[in-house]
Amino acid sequence: MSHSPQTIIIAGGGIAGMALAVLLKQGLGSGLEVVVCDPAAPEAARNAPGDSPLRVSALAADGRRLLQRLGVWEGIASRAQAIDSMDITDSMLADPVRAKLLSLSGDVGAGEPFAHMLANDHVLHALAKAAVDAGVELCEARVERWRWNGAAAGLSGTATLSGGAQRQASLLVAADGSRSRLRALAGIGWHGWGYGQTAIVATIAHERPHAGRATQHFLPSGPFAILPLTGCRSSIVWTERAADVPALMAMDAEDMLTEIRRRFGLERGSLRLETWPVGVFPLALGVARRFYADGLALVGDAAHQVHPIAGQGLNLGLRDVMALGDALIDAIRIGLPAGGMDLLRAYDRNRRTDVIAMAVVTDGLNRLFSNDFTPVRLIRDLGARLAGRSSTVKQMLIREAAGVGAPTRN
Ligand SMILES: Cc1cc2nc3c(=O)[nH]c(=O)nc-3n(C[C@H](O)[C@H](O)[C@H](O)COP(=O)(O)OP(=O)(O)OC[C@H]3O[C@@H](n4cnc5c(N)ncnc54)[C@H](O)[C@@H]3O)c2cc1C
Incomplete structure (x- = not known):
């Protein structure tokens, strides 16, 4: 007996949402329907961006490796x-x-x-084209609401799109940015300032x-x-x-x-x-109290927003994509539901420490350096000079910035 494939809807076709769509569709092919809903998504695939970008990002080595894996x-x-x-x-x-x-x-x-x-636009354009090539559906609509129908409906939910259409899915991924409406509607708290x-x-x-x-x-x-x-x-x-x-x-x-x-x-x-x-x-700084709700997962800025002092916001989002994407591919391959609570809780546990650590580090750096109180200046200057004398500390800082952690020893 052949089963129809599960559907995942991704609300938000920014870099995080689009990267997740490509990862899932390349990983599962006809075994999964992937829909990206965002009024801007089809245009991101169609139109090549210009040569004088305003929004650019420092992409850490692990994020670049993800783009390489996705063929973009x-x-x-x-x-x-x-x-x-x-x-x-x-x-x-x-x-x-x-x-x-x-x-x-x-x-x-x-x-x-x-x-x-x-340039953010160049990354997004390349990902959106890869999404179309892999068979992702780009839908020119916002997701206005998500209702989880639970086990009685075979672990699925209903997304209401702008314009009123409704779509069924096994999982809704909210990748709709730091002011995520879907996070708020799901009742997930947001802590920050x-x-x-x-x-x-x-x-x-x-x-x-x-x-x-x-x-x-x-x-x-x-x-x-x-x-x-x-x-x-x-x-x-x-x-x-x-x-x-x-x-x-x-x-x-x-x-x-x-x-x-x-x-x-x-x-x-x-x-x-x-x-x-x-x-x-x-x-602003903000971290969602949970990165999931019933049949819903948060990725990218919808889950966390950090100060750009270390250029890490998007890099954190791409780490969410790798964690959630690989967990979903493994689960769906063996027939598990995409919106299963065990999977969503494991995703939350997997990402929370990294996200909180980055929120604390970026917040602390900003407080330490956006400051001209003389004792604070003396302490931070001493700390930086000591760090500068140690090649081990410098190598550690580089690897942390690259998102690749400690060097592996054989
Ligand atoms: C000044 C500045 C510099 C930065 N520099 C860096 C850097 O160097 N390195 C780095 O890693 N990060 C950096 N960041 C952070 C980075 O820009 C963000 O983390 C990243 O763009 C977030 O991507 P995203 O896909 O999660 O969300 P977004 O880019 O916000 O995308 C959200 C998408 O969701 C869509 N949307 C919204 N609501 C809905 C809905 N209801 N339904 C469907 N779609 C919806 C929107 O149209 C949008 O396309 C910087 C940030 C700032 C402000």
Whole structure:
């Protein structure tokens, strides 16, 4: 007797949701129906993005390995800029020289940098095309509601889409971002706080090459990150006190560039804004109380939102994708239900420690460095200098940033 395959609906076709769809469909083929619901999803597959990205991410080595496994890395590798080294400075805005506090460099494997910079749109476009090629259905609708029908209905639920259509599924994955409506409707609590800080984001063309170096200037209002992109270009993520941002946003491009130059430094020669207007993102921390409900799993920012100080939000989401995706493939292959409570609880246990650890680390780093109280500055500078003297600590920091953990010993 042949059974009809189970269906998984993924609400949210951002990078996390789309990567999960590709992983599941490539892993199970005709053994699973996968539907990605997002008004923006079909367009992400159709339209190739432009060459001057605003939103970019540092993709850690384990996330890059996932893209390689999904067969999308080769198509975007030429657009990726390796981060070969990272300099950290701690100074006041008016300081003429930003002295280096810590320098990190090194690969996580032979010729494998610990991270690459990539435009979010390029990653998403490649994943959306791979999803279509694998047979994922991209549905141009939002998921408005999810009702779990329980064991009586063969462990399935009903998703109501924008426009009123209803679809049955064995599992709904909410990958609908940090303000997840589906998480709220499922009654899952969200613990966290706003930082009273805003990230200002822009792409800057500069005269002199960056040599694959990322720089993080810790300034009293927050970190100012300079992240290398292909060519003589870098992305800046400038964390500023939220109260000071409206005045900055009222500036014209020339004045804004002057403010950027004060922070960016002179090392890379003359600067030009490649994207205008700049992007603004209010910053907050949040972790869902549970990463599941009846027939529902949370992935990506729907499950956790962290400060971008360490460039780890999306990387955490891709680790959710690997954990949930591989558990689902194993379960469905042996005929278990996708929405089974044991599987969902195991997923929660698997991811919670990593997520909480990253939330604590990013929150602590931001508090420690967005601060010009002299004793705090002395302690953090001492800590960074001690870390800088130990090659073991530096190697550990690189491997943690890459998401590959401790080196394996034979
Ligand atoms: C300034 C800044 C810099 C950052 N830099 C980095 C970095 O360097 N490295 C890194 O790892 N992370 C970084 N991050 C974090 C990273 O951008 C996010 O973690 C990541 O984009 C989240 O992806 P996602 O797919 O989970 O959610 P999103 O990208 O938010 O996607 C959610 C999707 O869900 C859709 N949606 C919403 N509601 C519904 C619904 N009801 N039904 C269906 N679809 C719905 C939306 O249309 C959207 O497409 C940064 C963040 C910021 C703000």
